Amino acid sequence: MSKPGHEILHLSNVSRHFSGLKALSDVSLSVNKGEVVGLIGPNGAGKTTLVNTICGVTPASSGVVTFDGRDITRIKTYQSARLGLSRTFQIVQPFAEFSALDNVAAAALFSQPGESLKSAREAARVHLAFVGLDAQANQSAATLTLAMRKRLELAKALAMKPKLLFLDEVNAGLNSAEVERATKLIHQLAADGITIVMIEHLMKVVLNVCTRIAVLHNGKLIADGAPRDIIKDPAVVDAYLGQQYAQRNAARG
CATH class of the missing domain: 3.40.50.300 (P-loop containing nucleotide triphosphate hydrolases)
Structure with a gap:
């Protein structure tokens, strides 16, 4: 630490x-x-x-x-x-129809204007791997368990650097x-x-x-x-x- x-x-x-x-x-x-x-x-x-x-x-x-x-x-x-300044929310509300990957990419695009969609998705893959969701990258957020949605929320927060x-x-x-x-x-x-x-x-x-x-x-x-x-x-x-x-x-x- x-x-x-x-x-x-x-x-x-x-x-x-x-x-x-x-x-x-x-x-x-x-x-x-x-x-x-x-x-x-x-x-x-x-x-x-x-x-x-x-x-x-x-x-x-x-x-x-x-x-x-x-x-x-x-x-x-x-x-x-x-x-x-980045945060997770107590009540997780991902974009349900978006894939896990695009949920994280959206957070990157929101916090870093000028980021390309390609680089945002590349960064999103890294963050999903960190939280253990690389296998779920292309699943819609609606299909994830609560524990997975919590980890997705963390990946979104990390995408905001x-x-x-x-x-x-x-x-x-x-x-x-x-x-x-x-x-x-x-x-x-x-x-x-x-x-x-x-x-x-x-x-x-x-x-x-x-x-x-x-x-x-x-x-x-x-x-x-x-x-x-x-x-x-x-x-x-x-x-x-x-x-x-x-x-x-x-x-x-």
């Missing part, structure tokens, strides 16, 4: 309101190049909203987002993609063997130097992969630090992990 380097992402007092509801409240967070940061918290804590705010889907109501030294607070989604990759619950709905395979892919991406922020409910995966954990609760950042410290933090135990998890963890330790 590459050693963390300079700061690549910085959020300063970022808030996001929806019709009076504060989905995010004064979130300040930094991510360094080469880190794998776990973003955890209860359902409705604001995790996906935070990613949407960074990527320009729902711009911040207040505060500043900086990526690679550039203010991207009011950026459009296509602009963020071209700067090197990310400097920073957001993974939104890539393991949701997968069985233990599929989770293990996905975890290996994440380790490989980190080893290749891609900075990763992952929303994940499986603490086993978070502790296996992440170098740091940030915790959201009711739209606020309540903890940010090394995994071993976060899982013992009383505020995190109360808000998310629960006493049973803390007791099991203490027994193991």
Whole structure:
């Protein structure tokens, strides 16, 4: 795993309101190049909203987002993609009638204007091979299993040549063997130097992969630090992990 380097992402007092509801409240967070940061918290804590705010889907109501030294607070989604911000979605929605290959090629064309269809398809084959879908390249996305569609989603995100990759619950709905395979892919991406922020409910995966954990609760950042410290933090135990998890963890330790 590459050693963390300079700061690549910085959020300063970022808030996001929806019709009076504060989905995010004064979130300040930094991510360094080469880190794998776990973003955890209860359902409705604001995790996906935070990613949407960074990527320009729902711009911040207040505060500043900086990526690679550039203010991207009011950026459009296509602009963020071209700067090197890429993501997977919790609910995977590939172009159902497109082949797996053309789903990935479309992502490459979206994020890199001027790319030819031929070179986009060549790159798509490489990304499909990386996620283990080379044999399914010419199948329509509609015919793929959920686990395969999750891997297709990852291949699409990689086709956008990310400097920073957001993974939104890539393991949701997968069985233990599929989770293990996905975890290996994440380790490989980190080893290749891609900075990763992952929303994940499986603490086993978070502790296996992440170098740091940030915790959201009711739209606020309540903890940010090394995994071993976060899982013992009383505020995190109360808000998310629960006493049973803390007791099991203490027994193991």
